[in-house]
Amino acid sequence: MAESTPEAFQVYMLVVAHPDDSEFSSAGTVAGLCRDGKRVIIIQVTSGDRGTSDRSVRPDKLAATREAEQLEAARRLGVAEVVFLHCKDGGLVPDLDLREKVVRMIRIHRPDVVITHDPFRPYAFHPDHRAVGFATHDAVYPTARDHLYFPEHLEEGLEPHKTAEIWYFGAETADKFVDITDTFDAKIDALMAHVSQVGSAESLRERMRERAAELATGQDFELAEAFKVVQMRR
Numbered sequence: 013m014a015e016s017t018p019e020a021f022q023v024y025m026l027v028v029a030h031p032d033d034s035e036f037s038s039a040g041t042v043a044g045l046c047r048d049g050k051r052v053i054i055i056q057v058t059s060g061d062r063g064t065s066d067r068s069v070r071p072d073k074l075a076a077t078r079e080a081e082q083l084e085a086a087r088r089l090g091v092a093e094v095v096f097l098h099c100k101d102g103g104l105v106p107d108l109d110l111r112e113k114v115v116r117m118i119r120i121h122r123p124d125v126v127i128t129h130d131p132f133r134p135y136a137f138h139p140d141h142r143a144v145g146f147a148t149h150d151a152v153y154p155t156a157r158d159h160l161y162f163p164e165h166l167e168e169g170l171e172p173h174k175t176a177e178i179w180y181f182g183a184e185t186a187d188k189f190v191d192i193t194d195t196f197d198a199k200i201d202a203l204m205a206h207v208s209q210v211g212s213a214e215s216l217r218e219r220m221r222e223r224a225a226e227l228a229t230g231q232d233f234e235l236a237e238a239f240k241v242v243q244m245r246r
């Protein structure tokens with residue numbers, strides 16, 4: 013299916029569980045959006061404080077390292093803002109507490125498009141990814157758009173907001189294939205900012221190119237990132 017981003021969309025908000033999730037899934041797309049003058053915001057739900065096999069690293073130190081890496085990756089892509097929610101890595105559940113946090117972000121940043129983990133993908137899935145996907149889906153509709161949900165937000169000056177579309181990455185049934193042939197190098201550059209998580213540039217580049225080429229199968233371009241789009245404004 014052809015690229016179909018309405019020109020009118022200006023604000024894109026990613027909601028992701030761990031530092032590097034946004035880059036592995038969407039950095040080529042994000043680089044393209046930033047290049048086109050769109051405002052991109054990344055909401056980082058945890059700071060990835062359990063993401064190591066090194067037993068000498070303390071979780072708080074690791075979180076600080078990974079936040080710095082995420083900020084650098086975002087800077088390289090041209091992302092306008094990164095927000096850290098500081099939830100516990102590995103401890104996310106799609107409850108009202110997490111949903112309120114995402115609703116708050118939606119009401120503050122007022123995105124046209126929200127990009128997040130596909131929580132409906134079956135099997136082999138990190139529980140944090142599933143939790144963020146479900147909480148974000150439920151935050152977009154109906155919670156953020158109706159004023160009687162978390163009415164205390166109104167007292168803080170946060171108005172309800174209707175998001176036009178959700179784009180799920182990691183979907184089994186993707187229907188949006190974004191051409192990242194021109195932004196693939198920017199994707200690798202951003203991923204390389206996650207020094208504590210990625211290995212050599214060569215093996216990463218090879219692995220990511222293989223995946224992007226696979227996702228572009230049947231398209232008239234070489235490299236893709238893929239999403240399942242759900243339209244919310246009807």
Ligand SMILES: [Zn+2]
Pocket residue numbers: 029030033138141
């Ligand atoms: Zn993750």
